[in-house]
Structure formats: C-alpha cells, structure tokens
Amino acid sequence: MTDIDTSQSGAVSDGNPGTPGTDLARHDGALPDRFENPGLPAHVHRAADDDPAAAKRAEKQVATLFGLSMLATLVFLVGYFAIRDEATFYLPGVGLAKTQNVVLGLSLGFALFFIGIGAVHWAKTLMSDEEIVEERHPQRSDDRARSAAVTTVLDGGTNAQLGRRPLILYSLGGAMGLFALPFVLQIAGSLGPVDGPEELKHTIWDLENNDGKPIRLMRDPEMTPIKLDEVTNGSVFHVMPETLQKYIDENHGVLEAKAKAAVILIRLDPNDIKVAKARDWGVDGVVAYSKICTHVGCAVGLYEQGTHHLLCPCHQSTFDLTEDCKVIFGPARRPLPQLKIQVDDAGYLVAPEGFHEPVGPSFWERKR
Ligand code: FES
Known part of the structure; x- marks a missing residue:
C-alpha cells in the first residue's frame, strides 16, 4: 500500500483517522500523480488450465462429489419411506434418538455438503478464474425512460377499461379481498386460544387402557x-x-407415553392438606400428583418434607402440596395436576379415573 504524505502535497487533513487529505478527492476524479495503480496480480495458472489430464482428473473428482450427494439423497428417500416412525436407538452422549430423524438429518446434511464442496472444487479447479473488471453504470434510468414507464402503466389501466367499467373494478376488488380472507383468518386463528393436540390430554392413566377398571x-x-x-x-x-x-407393547414402544404418566406419591398428615378436593382425591393423607412440571416439563422430584414443598430442579418452580400443588415460586403457571386415588379390595392403591386435565407444560391456552 502506498503511504500518503499529505504534508508535502499541501493537503488538508480533517483529523479523522482513515480520512487522508482532501486533495485525494479531486474534483476531476483523477488520482494524484504519486499514486500508481498496482493493477491486478499476475494470473497464476492452475494445473487444470494447462494439463488436460489434470483437468480430466478434476472433472472426475467433481463428478464423484456430486455422485456422493446423490447417494446421500437416496439414503434420505429410503430412510423416509422405510424406517418406522417409532424406531429408536441409543445415541451415546444424547440418549434415546429416533432412528428416522437421525438418518434423515445426516443424509440430507451430507447431500448438501457434497453439492457444496463439489461446486467449490469445480470453481477452484475448472471454472475460469480470470479476473474481470465490470464497470458500473448509473442505476437510475433517464427521465425519458421513467416517464415512458409511467405512461405504459397508465395505458395498461386505460386499455383494461378500469375507469369505464367500475363493475369489473369493484368485483375484482371484492374477489381479491375475499380471497385474502382465509389467509387472514388462518393467521388470526393461530394467534388466539387453541385447544392443543388431543394426545396431550390423555395419559396411560385413562381407564380405557385397562378396560374401564x-x-x-x-x-x-x-x-x-x-x-x-x-x-x-x-x-x-x-x-x-x-x-x-x-x-407400550400395543403401541410399538411409545416411550413418550411413559414420560407423561410419571406420578409422585406422598403421604402428609391429612390435617395439613388445606384444600378439600386435594384431601378427597387422596386416601388418609396419601396424595398423587403428576410429576411433570407445568413449566416446560422437567421431572419434579425434590420433596421438602418440612414445608411440604415440591421443587422442580430445572427452574426452581415450587409447588405447595398442602394447597393442591399451587405454584408458590418460579416460572410455572399452574398447579401440578392431581391423580385421584383409592384403595382396592386387596389393599393396593389404585387410580379410579385418569387425570382430569392435561399434564405437563402449558402448550396451549388454559382457563387457569
Ligand atoms: S421445568 Fe420446572 S421450573 Fe422449568
């Protein structure tokens, strides 16, 4: 880079770093004499530019990379149609992973990756690497072209007889406006309260999974x-x-169902339970609640016996067992759902009905 000596040229600097003397911006646009245009660096010939064998080799390499991409896409297609949605496997460091998700993600990633590096290799070895200077021209059209464009648009309106045929104009406006309505309703509907997916409202505790018993x-x-x-x-x-x-057997190993069904069972002094419904849904102070935090679904597993508080380790939501698991601290917005329990003839604890409300995080609007 050429140093600029403003003191000798009589230039006036504005004092800002990076803004040399004002004589650099001469009105005629010419560079001062002491500048020499360094020009473009000398063109370096690549092997494939001069050697047909090297060019052929590069061509094959590029084709191989694109071929690998095709192979990865075929794996994607096979994975999409052939792998069962429920199939899972253990992925070290991650845990249980859905086989199809992993195969689709990897194959699509590799397909794109090989297209990318194939294109880069093609550009670097075979495409022309001659430097070209393209002069820029003003973007703005001249006044004549601009007024001609406006005239063309206005003529189009005149030729379509929009001014003379208001019936067409209004009916077209009505048709276009109504056509947009379904989209507007879709968007508006998605902003409002939604009921949530049906499967979130059911758990294995529903009696239909046990012939009503x-x-x-x-x-x-x-x-x-x-x-x-x-x-x-x-x-x-x-x-x-x-x-x-x-x-799980009947539903091809749906482990999410197990996650939703987790329940925590605790015994308190019945006199400590302040909410009648919570007491009635338990037996002698033994109460059962969903273990899935209503914030974002971690397992609520910490019980503080002295205070009867249940704590979620993820974001410290705290639920008060004496008040029907009301949230007393943290980001959760609703109590843990209670599971009604009884004792059967053999003295074992049973749930005579499923949860009355969806368990887990509040993915949808709720009344409370
Ligand atoms: S998941 Fe329980 S507090 Fe966030």
Missing part, C-alpha cells in the same frame, strides 16, 4: 403394586400405571 399404582422402576400402609408419613414414591408395559 381402576389402574394400580406401581413403584417405578420395580413395577410392584403399592399398599396404602407402605406409604409412610413423609415418604415419596415414583409411580407408574400397571398398564404401562401393555400400552
């Missing part, structure tokens, strides 16, 4: 039934429905 509460993960007197004061049980395995 009450469902036993089972210790997780042992899957053994729980007697009322086994739940001592202050103890906490992590519970699953006895129908869990049957449901």
